[in-house]
Amino acid sequence: MKVLVPIKRVVDYNVKVRVKADNTGVDLANVKMAMNPFCEIAVEEAVRLKEKGVVTEIVAVSIGPKTAQEQLRTAMALGADRSILVETDEDVQPLGIAKALKAIVDEEKPELVILGKQAIDGDNNQTGQMLAALTGMPQGTFASEVNVADGKVKVTREIDGGLQTVELTLPAVVTTDLRLNEPRYASLPNIMKAKKKPLDTKTAADLGVDLTPRVTTVSVEAPAERQAGIIVGSVDELVEKLKNEAKVI
Amino acid sequence: MSALEYFNETHQMVRATVRKFVEKEILPHVDDWEEAGEFPRELYGKAAEAGILSINAPEQFGGTGEDVFMKVAACEELVRCSSGGLCASLGSLDIGLPPVWKWGSEAMKEKVIPEVIGGEKISALAITEPNGGSDVANLRTRAVRDGDHYVVNGSKTFITSGVRADYYTVAVRTGDKGYGGISLLLVEKGTPGFTVGRKLKKMGWWASDTAELFFEDCRVPVENLIGPENGGFYCIMSNFQMERLILAVTANSTAQLALDECLRYVKEREAFGRPLAGFQVTRHKLAEMATDIKASTEFTYRVAAKIAAGENCVLDVSMAKNVATRCADRVTYDAVQLFGGSGYMRGTIVERLYRDNRILSIGGGTHEIMNEVIAKQMGL
Numbered sequence: 001m002k003v004l005v006p007i008k009r010v011v012d013y014n015v016k017v018r019v020k021a022d023n024t025g026v027d028l029a030n031v032k033m034a035m036n037p038f039c040e041i042a043v044e045e046a047v048r049l050k051e052k053g054v055v056t057e058i059v060a061v062s063i064g065p066k067t068a069q070e071q072l073r074t075a076m077a078l079g080a081d082r083s084i085l086v087e088t089d090e091d092v093q094p095l096g097i098a099k100a101l102k103a104i105v106d107e108e109k110p111e112l113v114i115l116g117k118q119a120i121d122g123d124n125n126q127t128g129q130m131l132a133a134l135t136g137m138p139q140g141t142f143a144s145e146v147n148v149a150d151g152k153v154k155v156t157r158e159i160d161g162g163l164q165t166v167e168l169t170l171p172a173v174v175t176t177d178l179r180l181n182e183p184r185y186a187s188l189p190n191i192m193k194a195k196k197k198p199l200d201t202k203t204a205a206d207l208g209v210d211l212t213p214r215v216t217t218v219s220v221e222a223p224a225e226r227q228a229g230i231i232v233g234s235v236d237e238l239v240e241k242l243k244n245e246a247k248v249i
Numbered sequence: 250m251s252a253l254e255y256f257n258e259t260h261q262m263v264r265a266t267v268r269k270f271v272e273k274e275i276l277p278h279v280d281d282w283e284e285a286g287e288f289p290r291e292l293y294g295k296a297a298e299a300g301i302l303s304i305n306a307p308e309q310f311g312g313t314g315e316d317v318f319m320k321v322a323a324c325e326e327l328v329r330c331s332s333g334g335l336c337a338s339l340g341s342l343d344i345g346l347p348p349v350w351k352w353g354s355e356a357m358k359e360k361v362i363p364e365v366i367g368g369e370k371i372s373a374l375a376i377t378e379p380n381g382g383s384d385v386a387n388l389r390t391r392a393v394r395d396g397d398h399y400v401v402n403g404s405k406t407f408i409t410s411g412v413r414a415d416y417y418t419v420a421v422r423t424g425d426k427g428y429g430g431i432s433l434l435l436v437e438k439g440t441p442g443f444t445v446g447r448k449l450k451k452m453g454w455w456a457s458d459t460a461e462l463f464f465e466d467c468r469v470p471v472e473n474l475i476g477p478e479n480g481g482f483y484c485i486m487s488n489f490q491m492e493r494l495i496l497a498v499t500a501n502s503t504a505q506l507a508l509d510e511c512l513r514y515v516k517e518r519e520a521f522g523r524p525l526a527g528f529q530v531t532r533h534k535l536a537e538m539a540t541d542i543k544a545s546t547e548f549t550y551r552v553a554a555k556i557a558a559g560e561n562c563v564l565d566v567s568m569a570k571n572v573a574t575r576c577a578d579r580v581t582y583d584a585v586q587l588f589g590g591s592g593y594m595r596g597t598i599v600e601r602l603y604r605d606n607r608i609l610s611i612g613g614g615t616h617e618i619m620n621e622v623i624a625k626q627m628g629l
Contacts, residue, residue: 069258073258074265189311
């Protein structure tokens with residue numbers, strides 16, 4: 001069984017991002033980039049399925065700049081067998097990505113697509129759902145547990161107020177939540193092996209997909225800096241301040 | 250990779266792996282290990298599983314092959330664990346093992362290298378003696394040939410990983426006085442006549458096991474000779490090049506970590522009604538620290554690039570070690586000063602860095618010995 005793992009290159013989660021002076025976006029010049037943490041969880045889950053003997057081939061795919069090769073190389077060091085880069089310098093958005101992924105799904109015919117529930121740059125949380133809609137595959141989002149057996153995948157989902165388990169008929173789309181697994185780090189021998197694994201590059205034109213952004217960003221502002229807190233002497237004082245100063249009750 | 254970059258994509262991936270290893274396997278426990286004065290032996294196995302111990306070792310024995318900047322990247326990340334002692338003991342194979350793969354017999358390589366880079370056995374280098382460290386050419390531990398054995402008598406001290414090591418790469422005198430009578434022998438733990446003394450208590454590097462070694466009519470098979478008999482001095486000096494580079498990298502990274510701690514602290518800590526960062530004197534101090542670290546790091550990288558290109562770098566690497574350790578001396582001193590009373594308290598990272606840093610201008614050739622090497626290269 002083949003599994004497709006779409007991944008995204010984003011700003012490293014350790015980086016404190018800054019808004020560009022002209023408020024057009026986040027400053028990416030000389031900023032450390034890395035694989036989106038939810039995508040790491042997706043790769044890890046695919047690798048675990050392969051280790052269990054459920055999956056035979058893992059294909060990683062990324063839609064982004066040439067430098068996204070680094071993240072694909074990392075995915076291969078973690079255990080993906082090969083990868084595909086759909087190279088574009090567009091500021092890609094979920095719908096465009098989902099369309100490109102649909103084209104890849106049509107070519108590769110994976111039985112399972114596992115991807116992060118969202119990327120930490122835009123926090124859109126849309127790509128997996130859109131891909132499921134475009135391909136007609138069933139979806140299990142926010143997975144905290146994934147079990148594949150007998151042509152079906154059982155997905156435990158983290159939803160408001162508890163857990164929900166859904167059973168999907170393969171092929172299916174699964175998006176990963178934070179608690180699904182703890183990703184491993186790539187061992188040095190596997191990093192070396194990853195250098196020799198195949199990485200194909202395609203363009204949006206090859207796939208017949210238009211990646212032009214549909215949504216325009218008007219302005220990007222940094223959130224207001226958090227003010228220092230105070231220690232209150234009593235509950236009465238707290239209530240008084242909440243009522244008269246903060247005016248929240 | 251741009252032409253100005255020393256680190257390629259593979260190096261970046263190795264860096265990410267070591268960073269995660271440090272975050273996951275070391276940082277949650279490092280304060281306890283420091284106070285306990287040791288870290289669990291299992292950490293060698295975990296580091297080996299990640300492949301971290303295999304850097305630079307020959308490929309046919311499971312290593313990555315020689316790659317200077319992979320080593321530099323891994324070292325920089327490991328130092329982020331904030332325990333110099335842990336880095337020193339976990340990394341003692343970096344000085345103990347290269348003589349084995351460079352000059353050891355095939356049988357020795359096949360046996361020793363996989364076990365050490367596999368994290369099952371620990372390798373240490375033993376050169377310094379109670380009556381002299383810098384004066385390598387006059388070391389006194391004697392090895393006298395008797396049939397198919399050497400009979401070793403003498404002692405070694407300040408040996409990193411000395412307590413827990415299984416394989417010791419030991420410098421002995423097999424010949425006449427001076428540098429022409431020195432050889433390297435591989436001595437295994439448990440060889441009759443070889444004993445390990447108590448664990449030495451140190452100013453810093455608490456998590457590392459440092460020991461004295463005693464040899465009393467210790468019989469070591471002749472096949473344990475590393476390199477030519479009486480040709481050990483060259484091997485030792487050649488081994489120093491990489492050790493000194495790594496010490497320079499360690500010093501730079503220690504200074505960088507101290508600076509990072511300061512940058513965090515000066516924004517939080519308030520004095521006279523504003524954060525420390527609000528004072529020009531603080532900002533300028535930090536600017537000086539950053540500038541020194543940058544200059545030293547760039548120089549070290551340049552020397553590393555020369556070593557990677559196969560150039561003889563005795564002069565440059567000696568200079569790099571002195572520049573880096575002087576820089577780290579200043580930066581760790583200033584870091585403690587910026588932290589004030591907190592910087593003097595155990596549990597503060599800069600306090601540990603200040604202590605751990607002190608050894609870097611002593612071990613692997615003192616500042617003064619480096620200056621002697623430099624002066625000699627200048628024709629003095």
